[in-house]
Amino acid sequence: MSSRLQYGHTAKVFHWLIVALLVVQYLIGWLMPDIHRGMQPGVLMTMHLSFGLSILLLIMLRFVWRLTHPVAPESSLPSWQRLSSELVHWLLYILVLATTVTGWLFASFRGWSVSFFYLFPFPMLASDNAAAGRAIDGLHQVAEWTLLVFIGLHVLAALVHLFVYRNGVMQRMLPG
Ligand code: HEM
Numbered sequence: 001m002s003s004r005l006q007y008g009h010t011a012k013v014f015h016w017l018i019v020a021l022l023v024v025q026y027l028i029g030w031l032m033p034d035i036h037r038g039m040q041p042g043v044l045m046t047m048h049l050s051f052g053l054s055i056l057l058l059i060m061l062r063f064v065w066r067l068t069h070p071v072a073p074e075s076s077l078p079s080w081q082r083l084s085s086e087l088v089h090w091l092l093y094i095l096v097l098a099t100t101v102t103g104w105l106f107a108s109f110r111g112w113s114v115s116f117f118y119l120f121p122f123p124m125l126a127s128d129n130a131a132a133g134r135a136i137d138g139l140h141q142v143a144e145w146t147l148l149v150f151i152g153l154h155v156l157a158a159l160v161h162l163f164v165y166r167n168g169v170m171q172r173m174l175p176g
Pocket residue numbers: 022025026029030035048049050051052053055056096099100101102103104105106107138140141144
């Protein structure tokens with residue numbers, strides 16, 4: 001399949017929609033009360049799970065879009081920058097997947113009964129299992145912090161292209 005030279009409208013909508021949802025998701029994650037034994041999820045946790053599942057569905061759709069609509073790297077980039085940006089983009093997909101799946105497993109093993117945005121029952125991946133819950137405890141935090149580090153690197157690189165190299169990389173993901 002031949003690569004396009006620019007990101008299309010759909011790729012840009014996917015990119016910025018997921019950025020906005022991740023901002024909301026981190027804020028809710030840090031604001032919601034700590035988990036303790038026997039607790040039932042409140043409004044913030046219900047929202048966190050619902051936004052999390054939406055992010056997972058969107059990132060999978062976006063990944064299929066990326067595979068079927070490949071975009072060539074900016075032509076002026078040296079090969080080390082092409083390689084490193086490709087690597088970071090792949091890692092971002094993998095880390096969003098890891099963060100959502102570890103969160104979903106953690107919630108499933110607690111045996112919670114939650115609804116998706118108060119619309120219909122939230123689909124859980126497994127039933128109540130305290131031992132499995134203990135085994136994966138902490139993995140969601142590791143995933144969410146690793147994702148944040150790579151988002152930081154990615155944003156830093158975008159800013160360096162915009163203000164230091166002054167090339168068209170940032171423009172490729174902006175509307176228009
Ligand atoms: C990329 C998407 C997600 C991000 C960025 C994210 C982020 C966070 C953050 C920042 C916290 C607070 C933990 C801390 O104090 O460090 C948290 C906790 C939690 N999240 Fe997520 N989350 C995501 C997806 C999900 C999903 C899909 C689920 C479940 C369906 C989920 C379930 C939970 C649960 C149960 C907790 C509390 C237990 C724990 O801290 O491990 N999260 N998440």
